[in-house]
Amino acid sequence: MTALKLVSSNRIFGGDQRVYSHESKELGCEMKFSVFLPPQASEGGKLPVLFWLSGLTCTEANFVQKAGGQKYAAELGLIIVCPDTSPRNVNIPGEDDSWDFGSGAGFYVDATQEPWKKHYRMFSYVTKELLDLVEANFPVNSEKKGIFGHSMGGHGALVCSLKNLGLFRSVSTFAAISNPINCPWGVKAFSGYLGENREEWKNWDATELVKAYNGPPLEVFLDQGDADQFLKENQLLPNNLAEACRAANFPFILRMRDGYDHSYFYIATFIEEHLRYHAERLQ
């Protein structure tokens, strides 16, 4: 396992907000991730861990700087790990050309298509390599893992939990891309990373995965602002996922938030509710 390099560490609410870098085998490049260690991390016990997956254009920094989650994670004794959203500087022609494909837009899938397939393996990176690194380096209770995310990262949280039966015990999303095979962002990303076979896309689509789910009991907490511009542009399609959950008897909570948009202002407003939700399920 590769060594972690400490990039920064700042005390906040009695815990430490850190950034680390490491050489990723899955992605074939140097990656950064952030980790919040609550005060309880220095008391010798093992703590629950949450993985936060960010949306398009983000890095490991957006959540820690804008969501305001540390205060509640410090109170609840939760470790929060935030990876970057794609490989970086891997010299693929055009990797930096769009904000919704390539750099900053890895979509948490394992690409099968040239020229992306060697590096764009964010699904395996998050659910195997990063998870192993976190368990080896921080005081984590490996029985108590949850995952949550925003927009593209909400899609990632759903897919990482629905495809890894039993790995994550709690899942929540803010403004998730809920049915990517039927929205412009998803069609663009899946065409590029996964090719033109739309049957294969279903293996990476939360709405389709819920229909086929055959794992241990799981509930998804879906959160959505009703003034979200991307909801209006049919990029998010939460009702398609809710409908699939209803039809499959898959437990879900859908909270619509009056007047909230897609931004981290919205996330900061409801982050406490999500962190308490995870803490309760990871007790």
Ligand SMILES: N[C@@H](CCC(=O)N[C@@H](CS)C(=O)NCC(=O)O)C(=O)O
């Ligand atoms: N770049 C896009 C917006 C992309 C966007 O809204 N990204 C969301 C995730 S999908 C985000 O979290 N942005 C970073 C931030 O708000 O800190 C635009 O200008 O329309």
